Amino acid sequence: MLRDPSLIPLSRQHQHALALCVRLERAIQAGEIDLEAWQAEIQQQFEGEIGIHFAAEEKELFPVAARFSEMQPLVDELLEEHISLRDCFAGAAARRLDRQSLANFGEKLVQHIRKEERQLFEGMQKVMSTQALAALGRALDAALQDASQACTLPNEATKLRSNFRRT
Numbered sequence: 001m002l003r004d005p006s007l008i009p010l011s012r013q014h015q016h017a018l019a020l021c022v023r024l025e026r027a028i029q030a031g032e033i034d035l036e037a038w039q040a041e042i043q044q045q046f047e048g049e050i051g052i053h054f055a056a057e058e059k060e061l062f063p064v065a066a067r068f069s070e071m072q073p074l075v076d077e078l079l080e081e082h083i084s085l086r087d088c089f090a091g092a093a094a095r096r097l098d099r100q101s102l103a104n105f106g107e108k109l110v111q112h113i114r115k116e117e118r119q120l121f122e123g124m125q126k127v128m129s130t131q132a133l134a135a136l137g138r139a140l141d142a143a144l145q146d147a148s149q150a151c152t153l154p155n156e157a158t159k160l161r162s163n164f165r166r167t
Contacts, residue, residue, distance in 0.1 A: 004125050006137025009144055010061070011121070013053045014113045020045055021106040028103050035095075038102055042092040049147045050089070054082050056143035057116075064136055065120060068127050074119055081112045 003011050020041070027033050058079070066075045088105040091097045097105065125133070 001122055001125060003121065004130075004133045004137075006133040006140065007121050007124070009137075009140060010053065010057070011117065013049055013144075013147065014117060017045070017050060017053075017109060018113055021110045024102060024106045028099065028106075033099055033102070035098065035102070039092040039095050039097055042089060042097075042102075042105070046089040046093070052144060052147040054086070056140055056147075058082065060136065060139040060143050061120075064128075064132075065124055068123075071120070071123055071127070074115075074123070078112070078116060078120065081108070081115075085109060085112060 024038060027038070062075045062079065065071045085105075085108060088097070088101075088108065091101065092105070128136070
């Protein structure tokens, strides 16, 4: 199912977070993990975009979805996941995460995003009218206006160095 235009801003932000998770996973697998740098980048992502994204979902998206009884259990799960993920972001901000904690964080964030995209967004598009989705989109645009408009670029310590040589 194509994504309704009202949900595209959230999906774009999901792509930013997924890119962070992919880079983190690759760095961990390659053994190139600078704990301080990664935690700083995770903190920056939360402060610049993800925290605002969570707040917009909690203020605008989740209450609308929860009006549909079939979506209420999913909304409850997603709210619990926000709490758990905020704990991870706080751990990064306090520089308390080790290598395994970073890996767990990345997996948890990816699973959360997939659940929102594949279950919440798809479900909302099935049960909501075009007009209701458009109204939601306007509310989300207002709630997201303070989020960073650009994807944070990795720094030297957090980007995965290429193992490929030019031939």
